[in-house]
Amino acid sequence: MANISDIAKQAGVSKSTVSRVLNGHKHVSKEKRRIILDVMERLEYSPNGNAINLSRGKTNTIGVLVPRVGHPFFHQLLEGIGLVCMERNHTLLVIQTEHDPAKEEASMQYLRDKRIDGLIIGAISQPQLLETMRTVGPVVACEDHQDIVPSLFFNHGKAITMLLQHVEERGAKTVGLCLGNPDSGVGRVRREAFDQYLKTSTLCHGIQWYADRCYSFEDGQALAGQLLTIDLPDAIIVGNDEVAAGLIDQFRKDGIRVPEDIAITGFDDVPIARALEITTIRQPVVMLGRLAAEQLLSDALNQSESASSLLEPSLMIRQTT
Amino acid sequence: MANISDIAKQAGVSKSTVSRVLNGHKHVSKEKRRIILDVMERLEYSPNGNAINLSRGKTNTIGVLVPRVGHPFFHQLLEGIGLVCMERNHTLLVIQTEHDPAKEEASMQYLRDKRIDGLIIGAISQPQLLETMRTVGPVVACEDHQDIVPSLFFNHGKAITMLLQHVEERGAKTVGLCLGNPDSGVGRVRREAFDQYLKTSTLCHGIQWYADRCYSFEDGQALAGQLLTIDLPDAIIVGNDEVAAGLIDQFRKDGIRVPEDIAITGFDDVPIARALEITTIRQPVVMLGRLAAEQLLSDALNQSESASSLLEPSLMIRQTT
DNA sequence: TTGAAAGCGTTACCAA
């Protein structure tokens, strides 16, 4: 593979001059520029990205930390981030943590490493890591960690409150809760809002109606099975549409009527929620991804103060409540 | 930020020795190793990734080309690839093309660039590009381009045949077809298999029962509306579970019974297909991602001959046929 | 407008 020296030699100029045309600098004579471009063409020259990165001290690459790209929230987030990357000529490095603390910690290495210019946190189970991360490079979170790093996130607390209010209005006296990862920022916020709401309401909750680490349709089906062995609550708030769908599916198979016997709410408004007419929360996740990426990029360029902001959810009322 | 020279100086050894402990080489005295590690700790040293990449001539990073990460097929593929990357200590660079030819072409740059060690093609609209790509670095495709590059892909033709055979056995005399992008490789293969089957069977198809560019739940609902203005076929083969779900949903709302009045099949076996009990085709997409990544990595290491292979679909018979 | 040379932070070869 030809390198910059080969080009310089063949064109009869110095590396500096070649570098100048490479970077579109002025102050290069028309003739030399033409010769250099010719030689490049002839030798099928292509600059080495790592050398550029090393020399410039930056990579035009941003990393994003997600537990799993298959999860609807995260792949929508990735899509938004990816779009901004395209527009602004950046590259997207995806780090899947599978909620593994060790992997979360290892991800910091990329930043330290200088292999990425900045990092977007999709979700993190050890927020304390953020303290160190932000000393290593620009970080933006898509969960509420605004006391530590700039954060853009949905008002999950408000969403939970809206759901509880809604099922209560529909006449529920008892309510269950099913979360994904209870240790994530989102998990904790949801849990807190749930507990908070109950304190000021006559709605009842008992530990037998609590579950977590439910992520899939099948997890929902399994949960339905468990719930059937006890008295059902009047309503259950589920942190994810697919899990809600699994619950509904299994309940109906077992002759439990939704919403008459139990009201069920989902989260995210993915297609399955529309198909099953699930009452759920809609959030513009792709947009969140875009905003986070834009924030990070302008941050990395010191173009603006880093700010946090809270995006509002909307309640989609359908047939399961 | 401390670099390797700083460490060497403070530890009173040469860069070479530091490099040796960094890479876990033997032939370093216990004592020096300890001193060096101490200094590293004290200075919070972290090696520069770009320098390593440049020096080694490789990055332990693989790229993957997808139209859109939000599409179910592609995010499942990404998930599989991502898992292998984790296991084998590699990093995943995601390139979203949005079907844009210019972006597909630009993606080659990463390979040329040496910023990635290999490239996985999720989908590409200009297969001729692959000719050049494979001269630039290792490439594996997840569509059928086996005449050009190693390819791992599903047998879509077989899947269509299985579906047609199944609905015919169930008594269908007339059948419709609904595709996504008819110009994609997958679209063409499916169409061809469909036409082929009809030639050797008494099943009937008419142009009024054909549709394409249907991608979403809503597209399915709209299609149901259109079909209702004409005589329904006995069965319809739909290229995507979400579209099938939309069809079913709208039909049921309009009092059409599925499968009695019309049998409907989907494709992909995503959660919505399980929720609605849709007869569909299951393809282990995450596994395809894993296999492709493993193929690429062993390829990049010259560990094996590059081979292509055809993965078999399975028919999931449920309640809509 | 051009070129020489000093980085950038590693690895790896060759001697010692």
Add this chain to the structure above:
DNA sequence: TTGGTAACGCTTTCAA
């Protein structure tokens, strides 16, 4: 077991 030094391929500063 160690160290010196030449790569790796580019950018950038300083002089000319």
